[in-house]
Amino acid sequence: MSEWKDYKLKDLGFLQRGRSKHRPRYAFHLYGGKFPFVQTGQIREASKYITKYEQTYNEEGLKQSKLWPKGTLCITIAANIAELAILNFDACFPDSILGFIPDKSITVLDFIYYTLTHFQRELKHIGEGSVQDNINLGTFEDLLFPIPSLPEQNAIASILSSLDDKIDLLHRQNATLEKMAETLFRQWFVEDAKEDWEEKTLGELVTITSSKRIFYSEYVSVGVPFYRSKEIIELRNNGSTSSELYISNERFNEINSKFGSPNEGDILMTSVGTLGVAYRVKAKEKFYFKDGNLTWFKDFKELPSSIIYLWLISKIGQEELASITIGSTQQALTIEGLKSISFKIPPKNIIINCAKEFETIISKIDSNQTQIRTLTTMRDSLLPKLMSGEVRVEGV
Numbered sequence: 001m002s003e004w005k006d007y008k009l010k011d012l013g014f015l016q017r018g019r020s021k022h023r024p025r026y027a028f029h030l031y032g033g034k035f036p037f038v039q040t041g042q043i044r045e046a047s048k049y050i051t052k053y054e055q056t057y058n059e060e061g062l063k064q065s066k067l068w069p070k071g072t073l074c075i076t077i078a079a080n081i082a083e084l085a086i087l088n089f090d091a092c093f094p095d096s097i098l099g100f101i102p103d104k105s106i107t108v109l110d111f112i113y114y115t116l117t118h119f120q121r122e123l124k125h126i127g128e129g130s131v132q133d134n135i136n137l138g139t140f141e142d143l144l145f146p147i148p149s150l151p152e153q154n155a156i157a158s159i160l161s162s163l164d165d166k167i168d169l170l171h172r173q174n175a176t177l178e179k180m181a182e183t184l185f186r187q188w189f190v191e192d193a194k195e196d197w198e199e200k201t202l203g204e205l206v207t208i209t210s211s212k213r214i215f216y217s218e219y220v221s222v223g224v225p226f227y228r229s230k231e232i233i234e235l236r237n238n239g240s241t242s243s244e245l246y247i248s249n250e251r252f253n254e255i256n257s258k259f260g261s262p263n264e265g266d267i268l269m270t271s272v273g274t275l276g277v278a279y280r281v282k283a284k285e286k287f288y289f290k291d292g293n294l295t296w297f298k299d300f301k302e303l304p305s306s307i308i309y310l311w312l313i314s315k316i317g318q319e320e321l322a323s324i325t326i327g328s329t330q331q332a333l334t335i336e337g338l339k340s341i342s343f344k345i346p347p348k349n350i351i352i353n354c355a356k357e358f359e360t361i362i363s364k365i366d367s368n369q370t371q372i373r374t375l376t377t378m379r380d381s382l383l384p385k386l387m388s389g390e391v392r393v394e395g396v
Helices: 040-045 059-063 109-118 120-126 137-141 150-191 229-238 249-259 305-312 315-323 335-339 348-388
Strands: 005-008 013-017 031-037 055-057 073-076 084-087 097-102 144-147 198-201 207-209 224-227 267-270 278-280 294-298 342-345
Touching (some): 097 109, 109 120, 150 305, 150 315, 224 249, 229 267, 229 348, 267 305, 305 348
Antiparallel strands (some): 013 097, 031 055, 207 294, 267 278
16 A cells, blocks of 8 residues: 555545534424435435435525535534435535535545545544534544545445445335335225225234343343344345344243244334334344334234235335324334224235235345345455455556
């Protein structure tokens, strides 16, 4: 890496905090216009590019903020420190986010994104320890990052971006497959529903329960993975998770013998905080899960788990779940509320055909997630080697 030089980020482009001057920040008269307003949550949820937003500013909102162009690298410096994503549209964001626009004559946007990704753990560590973890702009401006020549930046960014592009394509394919499943469900269970079809509740169609309580003192460093909402969300999005909690094999076997544990085809769904994220258990998976935060669907009767699962993640299912949430400070889904949801049950031949179609869709989604895991592992393995100079790009 002898040709690499250390640079401050501000010397490689324009670096500035976002702006949201109004206090309180959530003033109704600022919102509802045409200018996207991105917050730390959207950056945390993005894979590489920010493609969605939940709020917009109007002209009054824009006056007390700043509109950043598409292609701005967003870096969170409060709450969720050092989360990174690139704007895929012009947008405003608050002062808890830094915006970086590269000087294209000396650096490459994608290379800076991967550089900060490589140093993300160190950046998070810098901001730890205050009441609310944060990094101020002054501290961030003083940090030095190793940067190679422009051709080598382009070459490294091209390799890593090609992997991310393939990962993004597979994610989009899965989103299309899920919409296809929703269309089929709507057609078979809603639009073509007959008056004489029997109506049953979800509680009659599947066993809905939680888990045996696990205490913090029971966690061990090696054993059977223990999943919370965080891990279920990761599994749902990527098909994999880096679980940080375990229970001993002995404890798992004891619980499993008395209460059982999730089997292939069972469904776990987040029921507190982030609601309605469902995950269908794969073959040979062995884990246990946190009681209270997750709801367990098992022992499927007239409707197979493929139908219940794809209904849960569909727009139709999500709207039904939203209608039965309780709580004001923190919303939740109750087992009794879930059991009360009703379905019109079609004849067996329709159920069989529907389940067959849905299993094909789920199989394709699972196959895509397997590829996503492989590509993600490859990218994560290459990243530190390219950034440290251990692996050099030929022809640069």
